[in-house]
Amino acid sequence: xxxxLQHINGVDGVIGSAVFSHKGEVLAxxxxxxxxxxxLKNAASLTLExxxxxxISQTLDLLDLRxxxxxxxxKTFPGAILFLLCANSINLQVLSITLNLATKxxxxxxxxxxxxxxxxxxVEDPGPGDGLLRMSVSHLANKxxxxxxxxxxxxxxxxxxxxxxxxxxxxxFKKLILTNSVAGTRGTFPVMVMxxxxxxYDGTIVVGxxxxxxxxxxxxxxxxxxxx
Numbered sequence: 001x002x003x004x005l006q007h008i009n010g011v012d013g014v015i016g017s018a019v020f021s022h023k024g025e026v027l028a029x030x031x032x033x034x035x036x037x038x039x040l041k042n043a044a045s046l047t048l049e050x051x052x053x054x055x056i057s058q059t060l061d062l063l064d065l066r067x068x069x070x071x072x073x074x075k076t077f078p079g080a081i082l083f084l085l086c087a088n089s090i091n092l093q094v095l096s097i098t099l100n101l102a103t104k105x106x107x108x109x110x111x112x113x114x115x116x117x118x119x120x121x122x123v124e125d126p127g128p129g130d131g132l133l134r135m136s137v138s139h140l141a142n143k144x145x146x147x148x149x150x151x152x153x154x155x156x157x158x159x160x161x162x163x164x165x166x167x168x169x170x171x172x173f174k175k176l177i178l179t180n181s182v183a184g185t186r187g188t189f190p191v192m193v194m195x196x197x198x199x200x201y202d203g204t205i206v207v208g209x210x211x212x213x214x215x216x217x218x219x220x221x222x223x224x225x226x227x228x
Contacts, residue, residue, distance in 0.1 A: 001028035013090030150208020158197040175228025183216035
């Protein structure tokens, strides 16, 4: 990945670049020696918090933060976040072209980080082999929290589950279509991505009692998952 980052750094105005995982890990970087490992790790954590807070992995392609002495840009792509420190003089149009090509190459070099629990629920149990994604339904133990997003007609997924579904369908999303093929029920729901969700919910779609009733499902039942 380092040679790709070096190519990005060749764009006039780019000071340094790095690839952060969705767990806040520094996967690769090409920064001047003045930026040590601790600084980059802190930058990764802050970038991850900002990405989750603004849900940019669902809504924005590129975020440009401008400061008096420079600019910080980060671009999300399936599996990781590309982080750049730039001068104020950077030509964003030229840089965007370079980043679009670079992220495709970086994505191909990412390690396989799909959580084992998601592999078990959605890969090792693929159903009838029709190419559809099927995942189990679950509900939060905290009934108050569950009822709050259920009242908004929303479902929830953990951050690793969001990434898995995005990678499966090759696109980020803000809504999901859930189908209970047994009961013949179906619905399209906005999705809340919960970064602090317990790992036991990885690989599942978390729904509240109202949506459980609408889809006629219970915890553990499988539903077809498509992008809304």
